[in-house]
Amino acid sequence: MTAPAPLRLLACGALAREVLALIAANGWSHMALRCLPADLHLRPERIPAAVARAVAEIRAETPAAQIFVLYADCGTGGQLQRTCAELGVEMLDGPHCYAFFDGNAAFADRAEGEFDAFYLTDFLTRHFDAFVWRAMGLDRHPELRDMMFGHYRRLIYLAQTEDPALDRQAEAAAQRLGLAYERRFTGYGDLAAALAAKG
Template sequence: MAERPRGGLPDARAPVSTEVVACGALAGHVRDIAARRGWPVAVRSLPALLHNRPQKITESAERAVVCALRSGRAVALAYADCGSYGGLDDLCARYRVRRLPGLHCYDVLAGPERVAAMFAAEPGTYVLTDFLLRSFGRAVLAELGLDTHPELWPDYFGHYRRLVWLAQQPTPALAEQAERVAAMFGLPLTRVEVGVSRLEQELARLVEGIL
């Protein structure tokens, strides 16, 4: 039997028998981690904009899970609960698959205790991630209609008191974007370096158990 490489890209000869159904906000990190670890997995990215309509997350994830299972692949869900209010847990129970722990991807990136403490200190915290910073114009401004109706800003964001950026792989460009977003809110910005190590640890628990 061919030995799986210890790092880098998976062996092209290794059959892909596992699929990770991932939130689009995490899919890039998931692919990078899988390549670095040499996991022979396929990553199916679902639209990150589903977070604006979380009631549709379970429905979309179920279609992807069923498709993967019918193709004979084992499946893992790179989602936390993500506003599904237990819908993804019900999905996991029905199809005997597992998801990432936590209520939100913030819990996966920073740890639930850290996130809980952050909101306890200031309930009016708006959380940014690298992905949200990159897509803020489309995912937030355009989706909420704020690009054409900026007068609605207080209705959506008037109750926030600060911004916290959970920085995974910060760059000068992302830092500048974070400052621009903070200026839109007119609120102070705190940058918290979280990296991707916790995501990698939790993803490994999912994937390595079914490879």
């Protein structure tokens, strides 16, 4: 049986824990992970260029390796998909991590009924202050909360793991935002399937 070709995973830093857990659980020794900073999501227009630079660096370091980009569109308006196509590298399907964790098809089916939902993943729950509260200026201007979140009715925590401490953090985040709280266990969703196909 031939060993799989080396695979370099170029991922958003917000996925690092989940990707490493999947690699370890499945013994995918041919996969190696490289992450870009998670805070690129605060400026999604910068993601395609950052991915292009990283792909060039990986190709210079490991010319024989295949590259799989572990980003969905993530607010780039299709530009990341165009960049990956030009570079000849594959990327994850879906609009964002909420969709592929939930399962892209299931997320799309629920979209009409969840138009009033704000989502958190395990990563965003752990880093709620840095990526939501402070990033949106709510620490300095709490009066902006109702303006920014007034059209939301609930916070849905899409949980990748069974972790009561994270559940409590997500519920506390919902309270801070003045939203009803729901939890949905997704596991790794389509991310697991996409990596298994490369295993």
